[in-house]
Amino acid sequence: MDPIYQALVDIVGQEHVSNQPEELFIYSYDLGTTEPHRPDYAVTPRSTEEIQEIVKLANREKVPVVPLGGGLSLAGLAVPFRGGIALDLKRMDSILEVNEKARYAVVECGVSQGQLTSYLERNYPHLTHSEPGAPPTATIAGNVAIHGQGDLAQPYGFNSDMVNGLEIVLPTGEVCKFGSCSIGSGWFTQHPLPDVGLFLGWSGTTGIITKVSIRLFPSKKIRGVGQFVVEDEELVPEIMYKLTHTQMTEDIVAFSQAVPPFASGLQHFTINIAADSEKELEFKQEIIWDDTLGEYIRSGAGGFLGFRSGLQRPQVSKTSDWRKGGGFEYVGSIMPVDTYPECYRRGREISERHDIPYTVLGRCVGTAHAMMFSWTYAFNRADPETVRQAREALHETDDLVLELGGTIWKPGLYGQKLVMERLDPNTLNLMKKIKQMLDPNGIMNPGNWEVS
Amino acid sequence: MDIIACIKRVPDTSEADVVKIDPSQKDIEKDRLAFKINDWDEYVLEAAVQLKEKLGGTLTAVTIGPKEWDEVLRRALAMGADSAIRIDQDVSADDPHIVAIILDKVIRRLPYDLVLFGAQSEDFGSGHLGAMVAEILGIPHATLVINLEAEEKKIHVQRELEAGTLQSYTIDLPALLTIHTGINQPRYISMGGIRRAMQKELQVMSLSDLGLSLDALTPMVKLEEMRLPPKGKEAELITGAPEETAGQLAKILKDAGIF
């Protein structure tokens, strides 16, 4: 009997650990184009204590640990490149606290975005959180670990900026808390203690997030989506600038795609507006459509396509079915808003060069402080040639992001290498020291953010 | 490796209360019973098919019985037997010796390296047949085989004895083995497979085709009577709330001297 397997069984119980080919196969794959790598074990722990024990075991045995939430990063961030333990955290799925008055929720790391959204809808209908565009099976902890953003990014920024506190199992097995919770107070603020931002954006290489306190926001009684379209991509940055000036939107997304063909080349906006009454809604609509976008409508440069009450959350996985191929991956980036036209044109070129229908999207983050711009490449999982083409297009796009002066969001290994080549050497050196200090045996999600 | 598998059809008697003795008192009432392949013979076929899949050669399934017995041969064909032979004769009431004489005649006509039998049958359960056939054929045999590994000219087997004791032998081929349950996990035979096996040829032979006549076959033992075991005392069902029934049960056990 494999002693590591036996030790894992002793920690989590027989049913929550596997070294069978079937589990190793499934946990070797990302949903995107990243090549699979088999873990040696798949483990589904239920508590922080179990995770501690697993991490201590991994240190003793020098076995990698690769934490996994919803498994939807698409960038291969939870692929066990060096084998070891695939740590599926989705059984850690309790919503521990909702503090209504201080507007935050404390959740375990396996709680999905959809679980919190649904819980709030049923129990606190006047509260909501920033739901990302990923399928709602994506986890909250996984999302903050990669600096995700959601449908409240325009007013409130990155989801990782909404963190009020964290509980972390360090790579050496100790449990640490950050934020007000660390001094025994509630989980209501991350600041103003000495800042130890060592866990957000590190893609699970510096520890395992086991609990998150995430900010909640007012959910107005009416939430709806307005649609606007322009032909000229050059207009998009100024429209975003003007819309954010109103401070009356919840989410601003501009996108363009080759399918359906009649809409190809147009820049569509979806603009989320929320209000507690018809009066408030009317007022906001007037300011947005008439006072702000009216000039484009009157000049014929843009068109208002209507407003619908009710949030129609996009089912992004439908993208995978465009080529009836079950696959897509995208490069996400954080870009200055004024690069939108160039992002669109160059991205379209890349897609067309690789024979992939183009899809690009820019979501406004903050009051046009930045945008998350993405280039999506669908592929057919059953056709290795299309997978190869998509992978090439993704790599070219990673290069493009840096060329256009942006940063790659949740880069895969290729993008991480590009970023680290450009990183300030002193910063890079600090990252290396931090990593060595926190994870002396190099067990946490190895392969990612490895400074040579 | 050429293999012959000898198999039979038995009534499904998994529920004791469906078994009734017929008026002759020499058999059970069969009209309303369901029939199936002898449990041990499922393992025989699986072992044979696995050997054939590994080593090549032919597999022939043999049974002796009336038309309805074709169904066990169809299963064998569906599992991968190349040919099947039924000797059209009802020998269910006869002793194993007669059956052994007939099988000897069939087997001699066929090429074989290995002959497989079930260790016993579910209905009569004498466990004699394999050993008798081996003796008549004049080849070595091993009974109650729980493990086997074949080479070209010899076979390594393990026999399972009382309390799980294992004996290992290496036997020169040709040889005869009787197969015990647990040697493998018999595969499921799909109805589709059985339907497809209907296309395969199933050879039917009579005793005279084998140069035998029924008159010349004299039994060594003769069945006198069959009867059901006497009924035991009926089970007693204790009903009620746990706090009462626990007490009642304790009393019964105590009265029976168990405590």
Added chain:
Amino acid sequence: MTLTNFRYGDVIHRCFRCGYCKFPINWMDVNNCPAYARFRMETYSCGGRLWLTRAWLEGEIEWSDHLADILYSCTACKNCEVKCPLSFNIDILNMMIAAKSEMVERGEIPSAAKEFLENIQRQGNPYGTSREKRDEWMEGTGIEAYQGQEYLYYVGCVGSYDTRGQETARLLGKVLQKAGVSFGVLGNDENCDGNEVRNLGEETLFEMLAEDNVAQFQGLGVQKIVTLSPHSYNAMKNDYPGFNGVFDVLHYTQLLQELIRNGGLDVSGGYNAKVTYHDPCFLGRWNEEYDAPRAILRAIPGVQFVEMARNRNGALCCGGGGGNFYLDLLGGSEDSPARRRVREACETGANVLAVACPNCLTMLEDAVKAEGLENKLTVRDISEIVGEACVIK
């Protein structure tokens, strides 16, 4: 077989594994796939099973007992099909059944599935109990053999053989008698409906059962069928027409609803309880009959009806479908779907969990015992509740 000649070889790669298939009525959790809820490894999710099937057919992984257990742990509850946002969703269960068929053809299925199918081949029921005992449930009821009455009352295997199933079969018979419905049964000549045989991937055996049953029904002049089990209802309503067996098939809740509505059944005896209702998959998601059972419960005086959080097409399967009431690949844990379901029923404050399927009845009743909830929650088939409301002893 390889992927290229798998019937769904051009579809199976289309699952992205986004995970919508795990959701109940909304996004409240990811536990509405019974197999995934039980094991919480990605292999047991709908997407995991599809990816594994593809890998198996491509030769990337070998067949194993574990792989067979993973595929056979699918209860065919149809939650995945109803929740998947992609256009190939109509083929998800067909793909699972085709993969199981491939295992059946190779003979490599879980031993309990082998037993299940061989028992049906031999005795016409999954338990392997003699065909001669199929009519024992009706002893002393005075229920007649079918001979041209208006309805054939098709009882099914669970109703005929399972002790608890037999009670509901009897009670439904008595309710129909009380309502003066003209009906008869097949007794020992009744054979398995084949619904689960189909879900287990034994296509040819299913065809044989369907053909035999259709021929038998037609030979007896049957036109209308009322079934105790939603599984029988599903096979007879949706599959038998493919074997030229077009009958007017009702689940018993549909007939009882109609009888109560038109005054043919007096339920004024009432039933005093706070009742919640568990939708059986083969009545709900498979046939979209969500209203008849609820209408019956609401029509009975004294019933205080409450919904569980997961209801209608978001109901959690009891874990008994796909033959799993017998195979039991999902049992043995507090995460077993039946145990999750009875805890959820308890959370509503109901003291009676109503079901409309003998499989659900046995699964959930066992779960109540396993959870030690006997003092809080009783599982009752709607036929029993109606029986009490019509004052049948």
